[in-house]
Structure formats: structure tokens, C-alpha cells
Amino acid sequence: MIATRPVLEVNDLVVEYGSVRAVDRVSLAVAPGEFLAIVGESGCGKSTLLFAIARLLSPPARIVSGDVHFQGKDMVTLDEDELRHVRWRHYSVVMQSAMNALNPVLTIGAQLRDAIKAHEDMRDSKIRARSEEVMRLVGIDPVHLKSFPHQLSGGMRQRSMIAMALVFTPELVIMDEPTSALDVVAQRSLMLQIKELQKKIGFAAIFVTHDMSLVSHFSDRLAVMYAGQVMEIGPTNKVFSDPKHPYSSGLLGSFPSIRGPRQALAGIPGSPPDLAHPPPGCRFHPRCPQVMPHCKTIEPPFYQREDVDIRCHLYADNR
Amino acid sequence: MAVRVVTDVAPIESPPISSRAGVLAGLAAALLQNKKALAGLVMLAFFALVALLAPVIAPYDPHSLQFDPILRPSPAHLLGTTSFGQDIFSQLVWSTRQSLLLAIIAGLMATLISLAIGVSAAYLGGVADHVLNLFTDVFLVIPTLPLMIIVAAYAKSGGVAVLIAVIVITGWSYGARQLRSQALSLRNREFLEAARVRGERSLYIIVFEVLPNMTSLIVAIFLGAALYSVLAAAGLQFIGLGDPNDLSWGTMLYWAQANGALLAGSPIWVLAPGICIALLGAAFALLNYAFDEISNPALRPVKKTK
Amino acid sequence: MQITAELKADTAEPIIRAVGLSRHFQLGGPLVRRTLHAVDDFDLTIGANEIVALVGESGSGKSTVARLLARVYRPTSGQILYHGRPLAQMRSRRQRLDYAARVPMVFQDPYGSLSPVYRVSHGIMRALKLHRPELSHAQRDQEAARILRSVGLSPPLEFLNKFPYELSGGQRQRIGFAQALACRPELILADEPVSMLDVSVRIGVLNLMADLRRNEGISFLYITHDIASARYVADRLVVMYAGRIAEAGPAEDVLANPKHPYTQLLLSAVPDPRAPISLPATSDVAEPPRVINPTEGCRFRWRCPYAIERCSVETPLLRPLRPAHEAACHVAT
Secondary structure, eight states: OOOOOOSEEEEEEEEEETTEEEEEEEEEEEOTTOEEEEEOOTTSSHHHHHHHHTTOOOTTEEEEEEEEEETTEESTTOOHHHHHHHBTTTEEEEOSOHHHHSOTTSOHHHHHHHHHHHHOOOOHHHHHHHHHHHHHHTTOOGGGGGOOGGGSOHHHHHHHHHHHHTTTOOSEEEEESTTTTSOHHHHHHHHHHHHHHHHHHOOEEEEEESOHHHHTTTOSEEEEEETTEEEEEEEHHHHHHSOOSHHHHHHHTTSOOSSSOOOOOOOOSSOOOOTTSOOSSSTTGGGOTTOOGGGGTSOOOOEEETTEEEOOGGGOTTO | OOOOOOOSSOOTTOOOOOTTSOHHHHHHHHHHHOHHHHHHHHHHHHHHHHHHTHHHHOOSOTTOOOSOSSOOOOSSSTTOBOTTSOBHHHHHHHHHHHHHHHHHHHHHHHHHHHHHHHHHHHHHOHHHHHHHHHHHHHHHHSOHHHHHHHHHHHOSSOSHHHHHHHHHHHHHHHHHHHHHHHHHHHHTOHHHHHHHHHTOOHHHIIIIIIGGGGHHHHHHHHHHHHHHHHHHHHHHHHTTOSOTTSOSHHHHHHHHHHTTHHHHTOTHHHHHHHHHHHHHHHHHHHHHHHHHHHHOGGGSOOOOOO | OOOOTTTOSOTTSOSEEEEEEEEEEEESOTTSOEEEEEEEEEEEEEOTTOEEEEEOOTTSSHHHHHHHHTTSSOOSEEEEEETTEEGGGOOSHHHHHHHHHHSOEEOSOTTTSSOTTSOTHHHHHHHHHHHOTTSOHHHHHHHHHHHHHHTTOOSHHHHHTSOGGGSOHHHHHHHHHHHHHTTOOSEEEEESTTTTSOHHHHHHHHHHHHHHHHHHOOEEEEEESOHHHHHHHOSEEEEEETTEEEEEEEHHHHHHSOOSHHHHHHHHHSOOTTSOOOSOOOOOOOOOOOOBSOOSSOTTGGGOTTOOHHHHHSOOOOEEEETTEEEOOSSOO
């Protein structure tokens, strides 16, 4: 098997807000063209992780230790000039709410132009051509380049954001809950579109969401985060068909199904911990149905089962 | 559709309020931790103390004309004497009372009027809202100086009442707009809807549900109005609108100017009350900023990380 | 439970019966005739001890229905019968308070539904004071404790003394339910009570609703955009689209045999991790419309794969297609 260099490699990343550790020693890697989903509830650090990777953190948040290598380059030490060179051309970001990210007083075309000009000196005719091309790519009639954001539907706004992110055909697209402001039908439609674009252009994608079921059919690999740490990471189908970490299985069991027999679900009792004072040992132990005595004192390392890494003592090698 | 999932954990960046304390106690704690607030509070406390203890602190009767005029500062007369032979230091100390009282009373009255008009406009809506807004705008736009001159021409006996009236009339409209805006934005908050659905009466809702959520803004407006009052009172007294026989920093300035203090060689007569006015104003301004910062975390100074 | 005789006109009647309910909003100034039809021709019956789910996307009118039933809005036409008695006739303060006690509402936003300046006991105590004035101070305290226990917040005294910012979202929603329970309700209008909560917390609150129905006999109108959670708790399902009812029937039957094309579209779009993608993904890009100055005809016709000419001309009315199961569609069989 030819070992391809991962597009993105995160090693032991630690991000803090003052004294609160929002991301605690997270490591992951994304291969070229791979779709990695990061799933977790609010407060788990997934958005902070994303911002850290994209170098979009603002004070008081800061990267304390660890590194982020994008295409072999160390991202954490790059200065603003070098960053600008890499940003948008090689990786881009799609934010959660288009209404917040799009400028309400500029047309879509003007914003695309701004994005292009900020990163490359292009002739106006080329900019126009590229803008039309990228709008068609996401399924929007180029006539909407003249539209203002409020004139488009929610789904179309999100697609415009994606068009902007793809304008330089980057190798990596980072997406922070791009579908959560849409209704179910538009969500489905957008996910299919993203998958299609990925096949066409070949970018790798990191997709952050709180909705596990949304990514079940679209991602290659899945990472489950809780309280700033990765709890389980592996191929999507394996994590879904057989979630090993008690949190992953609890989370999966929190989605009522519309098919199959109606059954009572338990969810997960309690609530996520205060990151200023995380529980000792395994962070999930206060809520874990399978807690063991040493879970309360010893923080579990990652154990491997087939291709899946699980941060849980239940899978210690001598069991 | 906004399926905005809220944090199921207390927010990381919430200010350090002790968990058992009420919101007011929390506010007090936040104030004490804010440098601007502390500075403002210290200055205000200082002036309040001076006002209270005036009889004790002032060495002489401020009105007494027994001393030699225009004396230089000396141990006997810390700030020298006026053209009439009065001790400037004693005058300054006693004047603190009226200046402070004017600021607080005029500030309070202006705030109350802003509150009544602003919140009514927000809640009555419709035609009443339009009328009240028009009313507010008219007062916002009235030029204060010509108004003061006109009033001065008509008010035969001046005095504190006229001063307060002029300050309040010119000062209430600014706050009314802000209070109306906040009341409007609160109107659609779900806990108010919950109160309505529960069956509460409108008056109850306004007094017990809306106003408590506006305390931060109300205090900030009061502080702004107090600041305005300090400066407006001084200005009005300086041009002779108040009773010249009153003891306040503004009237000191009036007499100093009338007697050409700067030319006559006693600049202290002008500087001393001027500095006090500035300091009292600064105290209110600092507290005002501090309140803004506390209620809007986005305004807080960002600590520089290395 | 003290229900005055004049209020309970007919106990054999269902708790709520909405007949031909509609609510329109005038947009723009007096010169422009633009009417937003938020709800049109809405019929609903809710009886004792049942959970009815009202499912729809944003703009479908479901929240407006809740507010009509909570008497926040007055209907533009149609009527709401409470135990057979028209709400429009219940105008005195006493009658309004009684209705507010029997049919309270729980809101969507756990952050916004509690006043930040008071402890969480405030809303519960106010509700008790307003609706159960016969209780003494000590009895009120006892009742508040009992209610908190029944919504799963124990120890009650510790929770009652907290401020909203000290509680998690799930706990705040439980306080919202506690406020509704303080009035001894018959029917709770729950407007998207779990949409803003974390996924793992939602089930707990949904289970709470089911428990309250089972243990205290309270009915629920559960309003949501998530059809899967609707199926989880509801006996009956009502699907709304663009202000009108598209389909209504027993939850299991509507899911197993969806008759209206919109229901079918909705079901095909819902992600279900446990099932592979079996239904073909539609390339539907459109979204539910805002219904302003509507014409006759089905409001779904522009997105409907089965639309015929009749759909553009005649507004379909609800008609029975299976036992207790109706759909408003000319084409459905």
C-alpha cells in the first residue's frame, strides 16, 4: 500500500481559554480526498478545534502546545503573510450560519470577487468567469451573482458559502455545522451536493456537527469528541455499526428512529462537565453506565480494536 | 431554520460570580473587580465624605469676608483668598455639598423621566409610541444654551429649583431613546411571553419582569445624566443663572470670572473649583464606562497574552 | 383540581377542538394589501391523556397554532372550543386565568424562557400564587418541591434556589415544564421544547413528557420540526405545510403509509443512522414558501412530483384515506 502523506495532521493539540482547556491533546489525520466528520455536543471543543486548525482563534483562546501540519507545513508557526498564501488557496472554511458570514449589503458576486482578490491578483474577466463557474458547480444559476444574501433562500446562501470556499479548488475544506440552520429537506440536499463536489474536485473535508445521524452516510471516518478530547475515532461504518465507547453508543442511542419498531431510549443522564473543572480520570466516568473503579482516577489512553481507536479502559489490551 | 443548540454547560467565559449570590451582589462583585469602577467609586466616595464632613474640614466660615483679599496660598489659607477676602479652601469644601446634590438629584429626575417615557413608548406602541418619540426628538434637538438664556431672562429669582428644571428638561431625552430600544428588544424575549401566557397583568410585567432586566442600562443612564448635570450646573451657574449667593463650584467660577481672577493674580480661585468639577465628572464617567463594560463583555479590555 | 362549573361546560368533549382556525398578518403599510397567511383552515382535536405531535418546517405555521391555542393571538377566523365552550366567550379575567392554568405553554429557548434576574423558583411561585391562591405559604413550598421532583430535579430545594445561569439547558427546560405543572394543567403546549438542547439531553426531556402523560394524565401538543422525535412520543401526528394541514393520523400509520407527497419527502430526507439510504434522494432544492396573498390551489404543487392540473386550481381539503388517517391531496390514494 502506498503511504500517501496526509493533507492535515494534528498532533497532541492543546487549546486553552485562559485557564480552561477547551481542546486536550487531540490528534488526528486527514488523507487526501477523505471526509472526516467530527461529532460532539456543545462544549466538547469541536468548534475550537476547527478554529485552531484554521488559525482563526482570537484571544483569549490560544494554542498552548501540539502542532498542526498542513501538507507538511507547520501551521502554528506561520506568520500572517505566509498564512494568507495558504489560506483559501489550499484550505478554506465554511461557517455555520451564512447569514452571519455573508455581508448583507454586498451582492454574492461582489463577495466572491473580494474573496478572490484577497488571495490572488486576477483580471476582472477571469474573476467573472471563475465566479460563474463556481456558482454552477454548486447548483446555483449564475444570475444570482447579482443577488443580495437576503434574496436567496437559506439553502442557496449556504451553497454560496461553499462556492466561495471552492473558488481556488483547495485541497482541504473545513466546515463548521454548515447545515444546522437549514430544514431537514434542504440539509439532505446540501449534504448530497457536498459529497458530489468532493467526488468531482477531490478535496478532503473536515465536517463538524452535533448531529451524528447526518454524517452517517457521507463521511469516511468519524471522530467523537467529548469534553475536549477525542473518545473514539475510526471508519464511519465501523463506529456506527458497533460503537465501542460508552459515550458513542449512548449518543447513537439518543436518535429516535422513524423506521423499525418503536423502542424506549435512555439518552445519557447528566450533562457535559464544566471544562474549568473536568472530572479526574476518564472525563465521561460520571455519566458512564459501564464505569469501573479505576476509571475515576486513571485517564484512559487510546486502545485499538481493528481500525478504531477508543479512549476507554474497557478496551485495555489485557481484556 | 435556526436549530441553534445551546450550551448544555455553564458558559466558559461567564464572569466569576459566586454561585449563591444574587444578580445585584454579582454586579457589586464585578464592579469591585473593574479598575475603572474602583477609581470612580473612590473619587465619588471622597467627594461624598468631604460634603458630609464639610463643617469639620473647612477651617473658616466660607462666607466670612474678614480676611485680606487675594492672599497667596499659605498654611493659614491653603488656597489663598478671594477678591472679597473669603477663604477659598473653605468655600471649596462647602461647595461640594451643592454640587454633588445637584448632580445626583438632577440626574435622578432626568433618569426617571427618561424611564417613564422610554418604557411607555415601547409598551404602548402604535400612536402613543409615535407621539412620545416625537416629543423625545424635539427635546433632543433643542439647543441648550439659547434655552438657558431664555430661561435666565424669565426666571426672576433663580436658585436651585430653576437650575434643576433646566438640567432635567435638557437632559432627559438622550436616555429615553436608549431605554425605549432596550425595552423593545426585551419585549419579545420568551420569559416575558411566558409571563403573559401565565396570566400576569401588563403593569406587573413591566415593573417586575422588564425593569429588573434593565437595571444595568438604567444605572448607566443615571451616571451619564449625573455627569451631564455636573457640567451643566457648573456652566449655568457660571453664566449667572443660579443664585450667586449659593455655595457651589459653579458660583465660585462665576465670582472668579466677574472679578478677573486670572488677571488679578489668583488663578487658584479658578483652578480649584474647575478641577473639582472635572474630577467629579470624571468619577461619574469612569463608573459609566465600567457599567458599560460589565453589561457588555465585548467592551472589556483584552488582556494581552505574550 | 378546582375547575369551576361554568368552565367545564361539557366533560365529554375533548379538551381542545380547533375548527377552521386561521390567522393572517397584515404586512407593509396601509396602502399595500399584503396578507401573510400563517395558518389556514386548521382543525385539531386533542383529548385527555394523549400526545399529539404537530410537525412542520419553519414557516409552516406550527408555532402560530401554539400561540393561537395559548391565546397570545386571536384567530382571524374559525374558533377554538375548550371542553365545548368557545374561547371567544371566555373574556373575563377569571376565565382567562383559568384557561391559562389548564392550557399552559412550554417554550423553545432554555436560555430565554427564564428571567435571568430571578431564581428559578420565581416563575413557579408566581404560577402558584396566581392560579392556586388557596394554598398557604408552606403549602406552596411543598407543592413546588413536589413538582420539581416530578420533573426529575432533585433535591428540589437546591434547584429552586439557583439562578438560571447556574443550570444546564436540559435542567432549564425541566424548570419550564415545572412552571407549567404548577397550574395543574390538562394540556401542555410544548413549542419545540427540545430543539435547542443537546442530542443526548433531548431523550430525557421527551421521556419526561411521556412520563407526565402516563403518571399525571396530562395531554401534550408537541410542536417540532423533527419527525423522528415526534414519532417517539406521539400517539397522533399532524403534518403541516405552508399554513395548512397536509396529513393527520395515528403516528405509526402516518409513518408506515405516508399519503401526502410532502410527508413522503420529509420522511425520505430524515437521516437515520441505523438504516442505509434506501429511498432515492430527491434533488429538491426549494423550501417551504411564505404564503402571502395566496391563490387557490395546493401550496405544495411547485415541489410535488405528482402534481396534476387540478392541483393548481382547487385547494385540496383533508379527506380520509385510511381509518382515522386523512390527507389533503388530490392525487393521494
